[in-house]
Amino acid sequence: MSTQTAPAPAESAAPPVARKPAGAARPARAPRQWTSKAVVNGLLVVFAAYTLMPLTWLVIASTKNHRDLFRTNPFELGDFNLFSNLQQLFTHDDGIYTRWLANSVLYSVIGSLLCTLISVACGYALDKYRFPGKEKLFGFVLVGVLVPSTVTAMPLYLLASKVGVVNTYWAVLIPSLASPFGVYLARVFSEGYVPNEVLEAARMDGAGELKIFTKVALPMLAPGFMTIFLFTFTSSWNNFYSALMMLNDEELYPVNLGIFAWQTSVMQQPELYQLMIVGSLVAVIPLILAFLGLQRFWRSGLTAGAVK
Template sequence: MPLAWLVLAATKNRRDLFATDPYAPGDFSLLTNLGEVFAYDDGIFGRWLANSLLYTVVGSTLSALISVACGYAFHAYEFRHKEKLFGVVLAGILVPATVLQLPLYLMASAAGAVNTYWAYLVPALVNPFGVYLARVFAEGYVPDEVLAAARVDGAGELRLFAHVSFPMLWPGFVTIFLFTFTAIWNNFYGALTMLNDERLYPVSLGLFMWNRSVYQQPELYPLVITGSLVAVIPLVLAFLGLQRFWRSGLTAGAVK
């Protein structure tokens, strides 16, 4: 129902938004609203959208690669305190992200990285849940016999991971990528803590700032609504485009 309201409200102008039934279609002003969204304040919304795509695509790709590599290492190698280290990873899953924002801010401030792309991007690379999920995938997808055979054939460890194990772990990589993509795209509190320059805002924080100003600037109501609809589209496209890998990943190990 909220999504249906969002779609219908985006087709209305500011007058119809408050004068008509919430679930009644408007006068189909969607294209007009879209033009106003991308033209307002010299097109700042387009920059916010580009920032969000940069944060999420780069952050999700690197985070998924790091998680898959770590999960594969926990599966393929034996080393001292292996299970204890994995217990630390599991403990990291239990810590709420909001609890970490103040320490992360202090660390970024000490490093002089506050109000930069790095302050928002680097913390997103650490994903304990992704490491846990990657180990589960590695145990289900990468047989020890295949690793042993590749080593006998002379494959080095990097080649073994890149050319033998990673193709087997591709569904797991995509699954972790999608989870991380959604988490970074919706990471409003991290952006609110780390960023002050509106040119660096992701779309979620930018829309929040617009929404705070609607009482002084009522013309922003349609822009916030239409911008929110646009902000949902990349998530929908990501899941539709990668759903076959995501489905196969979620069912890994379900049938033996």
């Protein structure tokens, strides 16, 4: 008995793929990408305007006299009296504002330079040298970064009182020499900017460790040095609470503490209100100049170690 097998069904042929003609235009790209860019740029403009609004008001208010300051709109220009306001600022109370400005320069420039040099030296040592307890010491430095400055103000005041330097320049300068955050940044910069091979070559040439640091490592750390200096300078210039704790003599005040003293007396002396506004504008100018003058250093310094 013969069996016949049914023929297998023929496989269905795949449908031909339709090809676009050569001259056909591509569909227009969805405007989603342009919309997202417009939203991002719009948000950046809003945030920039919000950030610059207090500074804009400060500039406009500094050009007004005492009458226009309270009579006109906050962002409305009045009679231009900026130069007369500056003259009153620097001549009031025998030029006490000039003394405050000089004190701020002393505390910020001298203190920041010494603090930056100490921080760079410590960060370089923590990176390039091996000694027992190095990582534990670095961990202690990181703990110091987490402690707010307001917490250490009272212990520092008690120590300064024991030593007998309260109400002196040293009471503000000495605490500003220690910066745990500066030591941390200096170690990061040392890892990114100073190759170990260069130091070994200098040792083979007979250079001592101090000479290697000053002549070889420190020039390589110039961008990091200026970045740490800029952060330290900004922090020292804006230092208020420790100066308030340490100083009682008006002649030793930094500029921000002096403006605060004017603010506490503005109810008894209304003319101090205008001086306080103009003094705040003048106090901002050194920070702006520092950022503009050192931007080429801190821009390159902030990218240290980003690319290996």
